[in-house]
Amino acid sequence: GSLDVLSRVLFSRNIHELEIRNSLCKKLPDYESHTIPDPAGLTQLKLHTTNIEEDPMGTLEKLPNLRILELGPNSFLGQEMICHSIGFPQLKHLVLHFLGNLKQWKVDEGAMPKLSSLRIEYCTKLEMIPDGLRCLTNLKEISLLEMPEKFNNRVRIKNGQQGEDYDKISHVP
Numbered sequence: 001g002s003l004d005v006l007s008r009v010l011f012s013r014n015i016h017e018l019e020i021r022n023s024l025c026k027k028l029p030d031y032e033s034h035t036i037p038d039p040a041g042l043t044q045l046k047l048h049t050t051n052i053e054e055d056p057m058g059t060l061e062k063l064p065n066l067r068i069l070e071l072g073p074n075s076f077l078g079q080e081m082i083c084h085s086i087g088f089p090q091l092k093h094l095v096l097h098f099l100g101n102l103k104q105w106k107v108d109e110g111a112m113p114k115l116s117s118l119r120i121e122y123c124t125k126l127e128m129i130p131d132g133l134r135c136l137t138n139l140k141e142i143s144l145l146e147m148p149e150k151f152n153n154r155v156r157i158k159n160g161q162q163g164e165d166y167d168k169i170s171h172v173p
Contacts, residue, residue: 003029010045010063013038019046027054031062043090044068047075055080061087061111073098079125083132085110095119099126107132114138121145128154134168142172 007029009015031040040063047056047070056076060069061083067090079101085108092114096102102123107130116138120126128151133139144152154165 010042010059011040013041016041017044018042019048020050021048023049023051025052027052028056028059031059039064042066046070046072048072049074050076052076053078055082057081057083057087063088065090067091068093070095071097071099075099077101079103080106082106082108083111083130084108088112089114091115093117096121096123096126098122100124102126105130107135109135112136117141117143119143119145120147122147124148126151129165129168131168134171137171139169139172142169 003025006024009018010029011031042063043065045060045063045066045068049072051074055078056071060066066088069088069091072095076099081102081104083106088111091112094112094115094117096105096119098121100123103125104127109132111132113136115136117140118133120143122145124147126147144155154163155169156163157166
């Protein structure tokens with residue numbers, strides 16, 4: 001089925017850059033590293049209108065070499081995403097773009113230790129920036145584009161007052 005094909009592509013050791021557009025499956029296949037003789041070689045992945053309903057991070061965070069991840073418009077239709085501890089060991093750049101249903105994004109301590117740039121764009125229902133960002137000591141750049149005023153006010157200084165999420169990213173130059 002299409003999940004098998006997707007597994008072969010996502011977890012191939014020979015594919016390094018991949019862009020997937022249009023609907024595939026409601027969820028991503030599980031990455032069971034013990035059944036895979038060679039670790040997946042994927043370093044760059046872009047998803048676009050894949051209409052995934054289940055949190056894709058559980059699979060993607062296990063890809064050992066992934067450095068760039070872009071979740072584009074309607075790639076994920078769910079309301080909650082979780083990045084678990086020790087997930088995304090090599091990820092440096094993450095883009096969340098037009099995820100219209102996303103309300104909550106959680107980042108556990110120890111996830112994405114090498115992340116250096118994060119872009120969140122047009123995620124209009126996202127309530128707040130994750131607490132776990134304060135643990136990301138390599139984060140050099142955060143771009144928040146076309147986000148709701150309420151979201152932005154939580155991370156900015158206004159009339160000398162820090163927003164309630166300001167300290168989560170105050171370490172980012």
